[in-house]
Amino acid sequence: MSVFELKMPKLGESVTEGTIGKWLKQPGERVEKYDLLVEVQTDKVNTEIPSPVAGTLKAVNVKEGDTVPIGALLATFDTAESETAAPASPRPDNSPSPSASQPAPAVPAVQRPAAATPAPPPQPAAATPVPPPQPAASAPAPSRVASAPAPGSSSSSVAEPAAPSNGDIRATPVVRRLAAEHGVDLDRVQGTGLNGRVTRQDVEQYVAQLQAQPQQRQAPRAATAQTAQPEMPQPMAGDETIALSQMRRAIASAMVTSKTTIPHAAAMMEIDWTNVAKFRDSVRDLFKAREGFELTYLPFAIKAVTIALRRHPMVNAKWTDQGILKVKAINLGIAISLGDEGLVVPVIKNADDLSITGIARAVRDLATRARNKKLTLPDFDGGTFTVNNGGTLGTYLSYPIVNPGQAAIMTTEAIGKRVVALDDDTIGIRTMGNVVMSFDHRVMDGATAAAFLRDVKAWIQGVDPANVALS
């Protein structure tokens, strides 16, 4: 019998915390491997965590509705089989590398009565989430199943030395390098790898904790100076406080990061969409009949962006202090509004591979899944540039904020008929619309942004209305 600790897994790129929804299993209940255990909401998606082990759910450590960081202890289990084999201290007589994937059928039949009875009172010793060190003999120190992604929780990874000797510790090259760079004594890091080996993740997390601690001690001054959160004013009659949703918090955090770290500049260009409008009219019925939805202007804007990005790689880039990272893949984030609730920016991967129809399908797929809350975390990964389509709401000029980690965002404004002076000095009616791009002025200057927008414009204006094959 051993105890397994379930920790909040890392649910995706840039996800740092999650809010517990409903517990689908209750303490005392028998749980099979892969049974769905608990609903978790993150700033991007809602998901259900399957149980990585079979056993009895002993205690639940986080209440429904609470938000906890990655790695926090969520629940403890009694596991009949020793799925969590690795002991904390290396034992010489151990066979070298038990294949982690195959549960060793250690003590199959004999279960201790305590675990068999579905008794609600959780056993206090192992259920307690924080420090009190357990008596050495009671259980092997928390080890993790090979497949569990989460590194040790914050409470457990800084611990008293697990390995007996100081000095002669075997560690992989990257662990030695990181330890040397940060002056970490490996004796003090609790390992979660095979046979208690200290992994790269263990060191990184240990360092992150060391860095976090002094900040906490200086908290009072730093907090007021840096964050300066406005106090909630005394509500007047009829006022209503809206609790912050995960999505709202995430949007707020991304926008503050962007606006406080990225020097924004913007450029606007007016585009003649008449050819695209004619083209749309000519394929409207055909497209609708074939695809089952209307062809909008947006796929054309996206296509133009992918072509212009290829010519201007500095727009498909990312600022880092070590240098500007020119990104090869063209993965376009598409801003999708969910009304007052917020907005999400899922990503079309390798958008430059797609035809107009392919783009239209991809956008529709993302929008449909966004509204039905069916987007998954991989849908949000890897964006390199963002396209926003504010024009459908009727805006004529807006000033988008660059997504952190990218260099630019382009928004298409309302498209409509306007009277314009034509090249031959006559007056004509043309279908016009603006595009606006905000960009990170550290990565590029106005000339690059303008050249990029000129190519977007040229492609859109160059659409051949007679070329039905284009769609």
Add this chain to the structure above:
Amino acid sequence: MTEKSNIQAVHDTMRDEFRRDERVIILGEDVGVRGGVFRATDGFIEEFGPDRVIDMPLAESNIVGVAIGAAIAGLVPIAEMQFADFSAPAFEQIVDEAARIRYRSNGQWNVPIVIRMPWGAGVHGALYHSQSLELFYAHVPGLKVVVPSTPKDITGMLRSAIRDPDPVIFLEHKATYRAVKGDVPDGDFTIPLGPADVKREGTDITVYAYGLMLHRCLEAAEELAAEGVSVDVVDVRSLRPLDAETILREARKTGKCLVVYEDNRMFGAGAEICAMIAEEAFDSLDAPVMRLAGPESPATPFNKIQEDAFLPNADNIATKMRELAAY
């Protein structure tokens, strides 16, 4: 964008190149009247005639030798080895002649040929229709050796190979010919011979593979994702040149690397990848570089159960991935 199988991609790309450039010819066993044993040249002799689609006798040294001569005289020949296994008789022409003529003539002559070879096991082809020979050719400076395994990569890289001024060994895994389908962008795009391609982004471990093994690794990676392990899968679609930049970048990203190949493990092409990582990315490694490959056996067995045991599959790849992730 059109969905194609791997064999369709081979067929259509060659056909387009035949139409684009009348210097392109193909020589091989059954490529003409029969249209190729895998149908790669189906309809070619009807459209392009027997002067450009040439049925050759069962003498591979002759197929490659004639192709070299025709190339030097100004044509752009594709030499088809009906199976990679049969290329042994042409080894001398490929390695001693084609690979070295540019060097030997101090750059005055070059040999723009493509030698296509269906390779690999998994189709119950046993001893003479299953071999992995990439390593023999990848060892030779002067050759390019590529192993694309998706319709898009095959299309873009076969175009590049035909337009390349030097000899290219173009390996097509026969078990993927009809089993693997995918979208191919329309139009005349090319993919350079060299760059590897990250087919799946991941953060916990990095897996390198090519050919049929790539697809099995992607399958296993999906299994691991369900367990919370994020697997990065690199398609090493070119063995020579070998893309050190991508291979090392992805190795440094996770610090845990696994190389999977179906050739005999010892001295296989994957060993070179392991060595490169160990030499160049040493201080980023968080686990020994691991390998999963074919067993020490003189040949691929005929019996299905034995062939299945011979080839790495999604299950034992997943087991190896778990072992690496847990390290």
